[in-house]
Amino acid sequence: MQKHKIVILDGYALNPGDLDYSPLRQFGELTVHERCAREEIPRLAAGADIVLGNKTVFGENEFAQLPDLKYIGIQATGFNVVDLEAARRHGVTVTNVPAYSTASVAQLTFAHLLNLTFHLSEHSAKIREGAWTRNPDFTWWEHPLEELAGKTMGLIGFGNIAKKVAMIAQAMDMRVIAARKNTQAVAEMNVEFVSREDVFRQADVVSLHCPATPQTENLVDRRTLALMKPTAFLINTARGTLVDENALAEALNSGRIAGAGLDVLSQEPPSVDDPLLSAKNCFCTAHIAWATLAARKRCLETVIRNVEAFLAGEPVNVVS
Numbered sequence: 001m002q003k004h005k006i007v008i009l010d011g012y013a014l015n016p017g018d019l020d021y022s023p024l025r026q027f028g029e030l031t032v033h034e035r036c037a038r039e040e041i042p043r044l045a046a047g048a049d050i051v052l053g054n055k056t057v058f059g060e061n062e063f064a065q066l067p068d069l070k071y072i073g074i075q076a077t078g079f080n081v082v083d084l085e086a087a088r089r090h091g092v093t094v095t096n097v098p099a100y101s102t103a104s105v106a107q108l109t110f111a112h113l114l115n116l117t118f119h120l121s122e123h124s125a126k127i128r129e130g131a132w133t134r135n136p137d138f139t140w141w142e143h144p145l146e147e148l149a150g151k152t153m154g155l156i157g158f159g160n161i162a163k164k165v166a167m168i169a170q171a172m173d174m175r176v177i178a179a180r181k182n183t184q185a186v187a188e189m190n191v192e193f194v195s196r197e198d199v200f201r202q203a204d205v206v207s208l209h210c211p212a213t214p215q216t217e218n219l220v221d222r223r224t225l226a227l228m229k230p231t232a233f234l235i236n237t238a239r240g241t242l243v244d245e246n247a248l249a250e251a252l253n254s255g256r257i258a259g260a261g262l263d264v265l266s267q268e269p270p271s272v273d274d275p276l277l278s279a280k281n282c283f284c285t286a287h288i289a290w291a292t293l294a295a296r297k298r299c300l301e302t303v304i305r306n307v308e309a310f311l312a313g314e315p316v317n318v319v320s
Contacts, residue, residue: 004028004311005068006050009036013054014075018293019300024052027307042066050310052303059083063090071310075303076290077101078239079319080212087320094320095306099160100298101290105237106164108289109207112261115283116233119143149173154203156196156219157210157238158188165207166191177202200227205235212239220244225251233259237289240266249275252282263289 004027012034015021024030033044038057042065045051051066052073063069063086072082074096087094115121123141126132132140153169155162155178166176166189176189179196196219200206206228210216220234221244228234234257236243245266251257259281265274268287276282290296302317309316 004050005048006030006052006307007045007048008032008075009041009044009051009053009056010034014296014299014303019296021300023304024307027311038062045069050307052307053081055081057081058087060086060089063087063092071095071307071315073303073306073310074319075299078211082320084320092320093310093315093318095310095315095317096319097299097302097306098317100302101292101295102160102164104292104295105161105289106168107292108263108285109161109165109235109237109261110168112235112237112263112283112285113148113205113207113233116259116261116281117146117148119145121283148205151175151204152177152202154178154199154206155191156199156206156208156242158191158193159209161237162207162209163189165209174205197224197227200224203232204229205233207235208238208242210238210242212241217241218244218247220248222247222250225256228257230255231258233257233261235261237263240264240268245274245276249279249282252276252279255280259283261285263287 006024006028008021011021011032021030021032036044036056041056041062045066047068049068049070050073051069052075054075058072058081060083069092072087072092072094074082074094077096077098079094079096082094084094122143126142149172152175155165155176158178158180162178169176170190176191177194177199178191179199180193219242225247234248248260252260261283262276263285264287265276267274270277277284306317
């Protein structure tokens with residue numbers, strides 16, 4: 001039986017220590033590197049026929065230097081880190097892990113939205129400073145409080161995560177509209193499909209749920225932000241490159257829109273001068289929507305099944 005060499009290049013991304021990679025040892029020799037710079041890939045993956053990674057980038061140069069490589073298992077849903085054309089030229093199968101984080105990403109979408117509508121972080125900080133203690137009444141708030149019932153949730157994209165967000169929004173008595181690639185799609189789940197421009201025009205909340213492609217880069221720009229209501233919020237739990245960050249910072253600082261909740265930025269980690277880190281009514285989390293323990297467990301379980309299926313000659317979740 002062939003002895004497979006399996007290398008995980010950036011193991012810390014999926015497993016900072018609370019998961020177990022050892023089941024992969026059933027398939028061969030396993031080496032786990034916590035982190036890996038791109039220039040280290042040829043050295044760290046030398047001789048491996050199976051490589052697993054999350055954010056490590058593979059292009060023609062990496063494939064050319066790894067002649068033994070037969071399989072890349074992406075430990076995430078997004079696969080834009082791998083040049084799929086180069087993978088096909090070199091006969092390398094690439095798989096991903098779809099749908100493992102749907103519930104978690106939808107949850108963080110609403111965590112950001114509820115923070116924006118009730119100003120939770122700001123009120124909590126002021127209460128810690130004594131604002132409620134000093135107040136003569138039983139209740140205290142400093143910012144307007146907004147109810148979601150009756151408002152319009154606008155979704156850009158309508159995949160698994162957007163559908164989960166739509167369900168939650170409807171449970172909160174929100175109207176839901178969506179823009180999707182198939183513009184001729186009929187109504188589904190009581191969701192009305194409209195043009196992308198009409199999502200920006202009509203929505204009280206615009207939530208992004210589409211992949212990063214050349215077509216979606218900077219889809220939120222000065223033009224689309226100008227379409228939004230001044231009371232509207234933008235939520236991005238998808239990819240940072242969907243947003244022109246300078247345009248969004250300007251819109252927030254000028255009051256063109258009311259606020260933003262962002263889990264992703266175009267550069268991660270961001271530079272200290274990223275305009276969104278200091279923009280008015282902009283709240284950032286550090287790309288954590290996918291990272292609940294439950295979601296990461298599901299991801300690793302699928303990673304293991306993907307390797308097993310590939311070695312059995314019946315690969316699944318193939319993206320190459």
